[in-house]
Amino acid sequence: MEYAIVAPDVPGLDASGLHYRIPASLSGRALPGARVVVPLLSREVTGVILGLDRHCPVAVARELLRVLDDEPVYREGLLAVGRTVSRHYAAPLATVLRAMLPAEVRYRGHTVYALAGDRSPPEARELSPAASRILETLSDHQFMTQKELARDHPVKDLSRLVALGLIERKTFFPAPARAGRLLQVELAVPTDRAREAAQQDAGRAPRRSEWLRRLVAAGGRLPAAGMPKTVRDRLSQQGLVRTVDVEVKRRPAPGMHEPADVPTLTGEQELVLRSLGDHHRCSPGVTLLHGVTGSGKTEIYLRWVGQVLQHGRQAIVLVPEIGLTPQILGRFQQRFGDQVAVLHSGLSAGERYDEWRRIQGGEARVIVGARSAVFAPVEHLGAIIVDEEHEYSYKQEEAPRYHAREVAVMRGRAEKAPVILGSATPALETYTRALTGEYQLLTLSRRVDGGDLPPVTVVDLRSELKDGNRSMFSRQLAHALEATVHRGARAMLFLNRRGFHSFVLCRECGLVVRCPQCAVSLTAHRQGRALWCHYCDYRQRTPDVCPGCGSRQIKGLGAGTERVEQEVHQRLPGARVLRMDRDTTGRAGAHQKLLEEFRSTPAAVLVGTQMIAKGLDIPGVELVGVALADTALHFPDFRSAERTFQLISQVGGRSGRGGPGSVLVQTYHPQHYAIQAAAAHDYQGFYRQELAWRKQADFPPFTHLVHLVFSSSGEAEAERAARRAVDRGLHPKVRVLGPSPAPLYRLHGLYRWQVLLSGSDRGEVLEVAGTMQKVQPGPRVRVTLDADPISMM
Numbered sequence: 001m002e003y004a005i006v007a008p009d010v011p012g013l014d015a016s017g018l019h020y021r022i023p024a025s026l027s028g029r030a031l032p033g034a035r036v037v038v039p040l041l042s043r044e045v046t047g048v049i050l051g052l053d054r055h056c057p058v059a060v061a062r063e064l065l066r067v068l069d070d071e072p073v074y075r076e077g078l079l080a081v082g083r084t085v086s087r088h089y090a091a092p093l094a095t096v097l098r099a100m101l102p103a104e105v106r107y108r109g110h111t112v113y114a115l116a117g118d119r120s121p122p123e124a125r126e127l128s129p130a131a132s133r134i135l136e137t138l139s140d141h142q143f144m145t146q147k148e149l150a151r152d153h154p155v156k157d158l159s160r161l162v163a164l165g166l167i168e169r170k171t172f173f174p175a176p177a178r179a180g181r182l183l184q185v186e187l188a189v190p191t192d193r194a195r196e197a198a199q200q201d202a203g204r205a206p207r208r209s210e211w212l213r214r215l216v217a218a219g220g221r222l223p224a225a226g227m228p229k230t231v232r233d234r235l236s237q238q239g240l241v242r243t244v245d246v247e248v249k250r251r252p253a254p255g256m257h258e259p260a261d262v263p264t265l266t267g268e269q270e271l272v273l274r275s276l277g278d279h280h281r282c283s284p285g286v287t288l289l290h291g292v293t294g295s296g297k298t299e300i301y302l303r304w305v306g307q308v309l310q311h312g313r314q315a316i317v318l319v320p321e322i323g324l325t326p327q328i329l330g331r332f333q334q335r336f337g338d339q340v341a342v343l344h345s346g347l348s349a350g351e352r353y354d355e356w357r358r359i360q361g362g363e364a365r366v367i368v369g370a371r372s373a374v375f376a377p378v379e380h381l382g383a384i385i386v387d388e389e390h391e392y393s394y395k396q397e398e399a400p401r402y403h404a405r406e407v408a409v410m411r412g413r414a415e416k417a418p419v420i421l422g423s424a425t426p427a428l429e430t431y432t433r434a435l436t437g438e439y440q441l442l443t444l445s446r447r448v449d450g451g452d453l454p455p456v457t458v459v460d461l462r463s464e465l466k467d468g469n470r471s472m473f474s475r476q477l478a479h480a481l482e483a484t485v486h487r488g489a490r491a492m493l494f495l496n497r498r499g500f501h502s503f504v505l506c507r508e509c510g511l512v513v514r515c516p517q518c519a520v521s522l523t524a525h526r527q528g529r530a531l532w533c534h535y536c537d538y539r540q541r542t543p544d545v546c547p548g549c550g551s552r553q554i555k556g557l558g559a560g561t562e563r564v565e566q567e568v569h570q571r572l573p574g575a576r577v578l579r580m581d582r583d584t585t586g587r588a589g590a591h592q593k594l595l596e597e598f599r600s601t602p603a604a605v606l607v608g609t610q611m612i613a614k615g616l617d618i619p620g621v622e623l624v625g626v627a628l629a630d631t632a633l634h635f636p637d638f639r640s641a642e643r644t645f646q647l648i649s650q651v652g653g654r655s656g657r658g659g660p661g662s663v664l665v666q667t668y669h670p671q672h673y674a675i676q677a678a679a680a681h682d683y684q685g686f687y688r689q690e691l692a693w694r695k696q697a698d699f700p701p702f703t704h705l706v707h708l709v710f711s712s713s714g715e716a717e718a719e720r721a722a723r724r725a726v727d728r729g730l731h732p733k734v735r736v737l738g739p740s741p742a743p744l745y746r747l748h749g750l751y752r753w754q755v756l757l758s759g760s761d762r763g764e765v766l767e768v769a770g771t772m773q774k775v776q777p778g779p780r781v782r783v784t785l786d787a788d789p790i791s792m793m
């Protein structure tokens, strides 16, 4: 007897696998990694076979009902990665397995009803008229969904009929998104024979003859839609053609495809590439490629992937947000053409399904994608590259809360594939591992164009204020901007805050207009003169008088990108001003269009949020201005200094590519080490100071953190649940901070209390967190557990 160990797809079910008996009829197809239907209590649910077993730990095992996949969708390596991720982030295995597949490939169960096979209906008088009608309706169908039936019939009658044994309730799992199909006409005879027939028919039936010739010319196959039906019928009667139903792949817009010149490597690049090869030939491990902005990291990735393909293997390339980094995708498509598949949330459901199938089938050999592409079902994994590994968007902010960079390392280890992490500003955790020798460290210290990194000037906004300049532009920035535009050159202005004013304040009573759902101030947007909540999207009109005291002295404060845009317009009426933030890039392709316009317009100024800091390679940007470097500095987050350093370095790095460049950073904290180090292009200097502080404050990389949030619509419930959890979760070696109200105390109408756990032993911290999570929080309280949190708002 053989058993399948199945992880049922039930969110939150904390089971490492249940044993099910494999009936003889399914024995060949019940393989590890295949999805199945199993009974669980009184339900039928889907699940994944984790493994097979000759023994069964329980007395009576229930039977596997169906196997859904002809071929297992989870390859063996991925199953192992799923288990590791589940342990590492204390996330239920079912939740992890679910996140590994795109939504289009998942099965969803529908409740359906059918007449019970062997029962004859009782006398009509025993049933209510409503119940009789249900039986009548069902007798015309094999089965009907609850949704269909509930339109016309009360659900209680359905349940009664089930109780009487007259109808059955089942779960039906329709096939997920279907492949695109196309009817095609293909030759049923060898080409020579078709040519002959075309010649014979040329006189009598010129149309048929012409179509035969076209078929031969097209390689034997044409879409059926193009061929007149009479021609097709006649040709198939003659036995010359047949109609076939072929699966076609819907491809996302292929982008730039013309092959570009392959650049010559610099000496430094050659060296890096050689070290990569030497290192990974003996034992595939992890390499941190620390390269300054503009040092040609992408070319290293391209060459390395080229080598991987030559060895008959596949590569996964992760990029932070593919919509924001079209350039790197374009370069992979130029180099590797149709072998590239793209996986990200911007694709249509059909495109994502087909790209996933192209990967699964081994057709696609280079997978470029966002975070979840780390789970792409490649069979012969030869490398994983994580570009801009420091980016926060690699962290998934809903369960399972994994970090794609860390999963890449886990997967590389499981499948013995080298992993390359690339960045100009590596995450502190990554750089520490490189220094301790856990990762190989390779450095690109010079730009490929031979130019220097742009000089950075720090402008002290306090002295501007002292000198009576109340404008958001220091005199230096105003002059530099003017000079740049007059030269016909381009400039970028960075401010990590969208909208016009970041809040609205009454000068009489001090009231700040807040979101009724969330504990945050509303942001003023020019569009519709409205106030928006950036967390829940609540909107209201900007009030003319204070809602608290009725005063007219109500005023917007704190500038956002809209305000910067307006100011540049007023100062430089002749310049073309473009703005790039979440509000101007909502529509598909808007981001790309803005970039193209900026690239092709002389004397243009691009104003934007962190979107403009990411990987843009636009020649001829002579000035980058950071309007206010301090926005991230005061976040209640231990990474605020690191974030500030990264943003200034990254946005500054857009300047002076292929020409002169300079950077101006405005700040109220010119002495802060993050700003000083960014201005000096001194990563090591920043790293040393930040690391010393992290050690003193007991933060990562010296400790492991777990963030627990208790949220509820009831203020007292949330607090009580958090306090009870802390009381139960005491451990001598795990530090507990809190419970305390979360920085975002109210969000979407829920009150939030938080607990932060830290300790040097990951296992101990996770164990305590698990205990706290399991303490009965009360019916209206939700507990979320985030291991290695990035955002702790």
Ligand SMILES: [Zn+2]
Binding pocket: 506, 507, 508, 509, 510, 511, 546, 547, 548, 549, 550, 551
């Ligand atoms: Zn007021």
Ligand SMILES: [Zn+2]
Binding pocket: 515, 516, 517, 518, 533, 534, 535, 536, 537, 538, 748
């Ligand atoms: Zn809100």
